[in-house]
Amino acid sequence: MRLGRFERRIIAAITLVAAVTLGGAVWFGQTAVREAYEVGVNERVLSQLEGSLDVYRDYFRAVRDHADRTADSIAYDRRADEALGAGRRDALGRFLDDALERYDNVGRVVVESPSGEVVAIAERTERLDPDLNRLLVLQRPSGDGGRFLVTVTTPIAPFRSFQRADELTQVYARLHGGATYVTGFYLAVYVAFLLSVIVVALAIGIIVSRRVTRRVAVLAEATERVGRGDLAVQVPLDGRDEVAELTRAFNAMVRDIRESRDRIEYLQRIGAWQEFARRLAHEIKNPLTPIQLAVQQVHRTYRGDDARFRRTLDDANAIVEEEVATLRRLVGEFSEFARLPVAALETAELGAFVREAMRGVDTAALLPPALAGQTAPSLALEVAPGPMSVKIDAQMLRRALDNLVRNAVQAVAHAAPEGGGQVLVAARREGRDVVLEVRDDGPGIDPDQRERVFDPYFTTKDEGTGLGLAIVKKVVLEHGGAIGCHEAPEGGAAFRIRLPADEPAEREDPS
Ligand SMILES: Nc1ncnc2c1ncn2[C@@H]1O[C@H](COP(=O)(O)OP(=O)(O)OP(=O)(O)O)[C@@H](O)[C@H]1O
Ligand SMILES: [Mg+2]
Structure with missing residues (x-):
């Protein structure tokens, strides 16, 4: 497909406008998406979130240490040893009650013999509600080879908060990882959109400009033909736009030129014929009378008695009279034509x-005359x-x-x-x-x-x-x-x- 200069210009203009506007739109769009994304999803927020999880973990470690120490101080208490060594179950029971009194983070203490039999138990059921507290059962060896089972309680709320924060952080980390992907995806969609719009605009531009240039080219060619003197040119009308108007005006102009050229040519030709008729009439008219007179003279002056010759003379005279009359009429018409007024x-x-x-x-x-009487x-x-x-x-x-x-x-x-x-x-x-x-x-x-x-x-x-x-x-x-x-x-x-x-x-x- 060969493109004319006009088409190339239109295509360049369309490409420029499309590229500038849509390129700008892509840039703004991409920036806006990235910024909107980064306000919510950025590195700082993520590290903040992860930092808060560490705080929770430190806290849990402290809670655990505290629980260990609590279990230690109960299991390794001198009084508990003595009571066990003496086999005094009642003293052991009192000690356990005391311990529960002293440590409000302990829900239950069980002392088992080496054979696994429960030697003593003390508990505070209200501390053992799993909805309020998290329970941690710690084992400690006892002096007689048995063991202590200390159930340490910790308020459950921080655990729940930790769990939620952990989930949030995971979601957030996933979003953050996706940020580059999301902006890249939007950019690709935008670019594809931009390209298809440019392609469509170019196609429309080429079609429209082609229609115009083709018709303008037809007009240009017709103008050239008129320039070469061909006034029969008429360009077919097509459409109702400015080009059609131009075509109509062009056709009317050519028609006018042709008509006035024909008129001038015809009048020139008639002028020449008039001149010709004038001279012809003049040349014929002058000798007519002498010819007529000469023949009349011969006819009149013959005095001989040759009847055949007289008849010949009569015929000749009549023929000359008739033909001269015809010629006079012609001369009259010719000179009338020659003198035709403006x-x-x-x-x-x-x-x-x-x-x-x-x-x-x-x-x-x-x-x-031949049909007279009809x-x-x-x-x-x-x-x-x-x-x-x-x-x-x-x-x-x-x-x-x-x-x-x-x-x-x-x-x-x-x-x-x-x-x-x-x-x-x-x-x-x-x-x-x-x-x-x-x-x-x-x-x-x-x-x-x-x-x-x-x-x-x-x-x-x-x-x-x-x-x-x-x-x-x-x-x-x-x-x-x-x-x-x-x-x-x-x-x-x-x-x-x-x-x-x-x-x-x-x-x-x-x-
Ligand atoms: N109404 C008509 N029907 C048919 N033929 C015609 C008619 N008018 C003109 N013509 C033809 O056109 C020719 C030219 O006509 P034009 O009037 O110029 O000359 P003409 O009539 O032959 O001669 P003149 O006008 O001197 O008598 C005629 O000879 C005739 O053949
Ligand atoms: Mg006539």
Whole structure:
């Protein structure tokens, strides 16, 4: 995939923005997680916790020492020895009671004989409650080979506290060990998220920029073609964004250039033909009279009685008269074409103009001499209601309209020797234009001839000059309009003149 400069820039911009924002987010996030974690889980708290466990352990050691010493002082007491040695059980019992009195951390003392028989026992049951105290039974040898069993009590609360502190410390140590793992994990998730967001943003960026650059490239290529003189270029519309707007403006511009180029070219061509017609008319007109006079002279002055020669002279004279008349008519049409004035435009109502121009038009009078007497086609008028203000040179436009109607009548009459047929003149508004249309139900015009019919001297008629439609097109172009040749719905030809409507300047909003 080759990337254009524009695409590379967009991708660079997206990458930069994504990297900066998401990189910042990762950094902040990671720092925040680590700090939040470290406020609760850090080395100092852990050592503090472990230190408090040591305190407990020291305490337990002290308790144990104390218990040992207590057991020692009971078992190794002189009085106990004496009582045992003398076998005085009652004295031994008193000694034990005394001992319990003296040591409030002793719950029970049992003296056993070497055979295991209980010799004496003293106890304080309230000290032996396992819910309140922890009991430690210590053995000591007695003087007669038996033994002392001293149950030493310690309040149970510190043990419980120790147990809880120990559990807490273990949990805390586990958390602390996990801190690096947790922040590392968050970082990895963040980075993965960052990367996927960048990838998605890049993909979207490439797609969007590709769409834009592709269309801009099409426009650039079209512009180049216009630069090379190809004014047929139209760029297909795609979408509704600024590029589409640009495309639309470009197409309109090319169309305008093409139309005005065509108009200028046509008017130049017509200008050249007018000059040609003027000179032709001039060159033909001058010798016509001498030719006619010379032949008339010969015809008139022959006094001989050769009947065959006289007939030949009569024929020659008649032929020359007829042909000179035709040439005079041609010369007249040529010089008229050559002297075609420039249109002087004035505001008018198209509907009124058409009605006025077509009033009293007799289609029979428009038939070519060869078809004279045939039933002429009917002429219909179709003027749309509503104002159709337009700037025209009424005289010239009327001449154009006459030419179109004459052509239509002749085409219809020619194609239908039995007579009949119809010619229609229509005027209507179409958007910002007014349209003047002449159509018929005659034979129509071949699609590949529809442009050529406007060329001067293009004709299919024996008597035609081929100037009619050239004059029509020149008049229309001088009106700032356009003319096209189409197929009429009736099947014949349709000539459609499009003129810009004369929009009054005061188009103020009533609001
Ligand atoms: N309504 C029509 N139906 C069919 N063909 C037409 C029609 N109008 C014009 N044409 C064709 O276009 C040709 C050129 O017309 P144009 O008016 O320029 O010259 P012309 O009519 O032949 O000669 P002139 O106008 O001098 O009589 C005609 O010869 C004819 O072939
Ligand atoms: Mg004509």
